[in-house]
Amino acid sequence: MSADVWKGACHCGAVKFEVRAPLSPAFRCNCSLCRRKGVLMTQPVPVEDLNIVSGRDELTLYQFNTHVAKHYFCKHCGIHPFHQTRMDPTRWRVNISCLEGVDPYAIEYSVLNGASLPLAEPSV
Numbered sequence: 718m719s720a721d722v723w724k725g726a727c728h729c730g731a732v733k734f735e736v737r738a739p740l741s742p743a744f745r746c747n748c749s750l751c752r753r754k755g756v757l758m759t760q761p762v763p764v765e766d767l768n769i770v771s772g773r774d775e776l777t778l779y780q781f782n783t784h785v786a787k788h789y790f791c792k793h794c795g796i797h798p799f800h801q802t803r804m805d806p807t808r809w810r811v812n813i814s815c816l817e818g819v820d821p822y823a824i825e826y827s828v829l830n831g832a833s834l835p836l837a838e839p840s841v
Contacts, residue, residue, distance in 0.1 A: 720766075725815040727791035727798050732772035734798060736811045738762045743813055743824045748831030750781065750788065754797055757821045761808035767799060803834065 738759040786803035814821045
């Protein structure tokens with residue numbers, strides 16, 4: 718599938734963005750956070766392909782474990798529109814369910830084995 722430009726937003730519309738990304742292949746991750754979020758994600762895209770149109774100040778950041786990945790959520794509605802990846806912090810994944818005119822239930826996906834990534838070593 719081609720890398721079209723998609724418009725997206727959180728549920729309340731406080732955060733709006735555009736992304737250049739193909740919808741296939743799509744992914745779900747089985748790490749502890751993604752498993753709970755249940756998000757269908759795009760493949761990783763370069764940061765320059767994600768443009769936050771409005772609402773940057775309405776995002777809140779959550780990090781865990783190695784504190785490399787950056788998971789962003791809308792402060793108001795709690796929706797997760799995108800995150801910076803742990804495997805390559807120069808790339809981002811977008812929540813396909815936030816994209817206008819896209820039925821996430823009609824998209825086939827693979828499961829990423831994020832649960833197998835090593836945990837951060839405890840500091841001594």
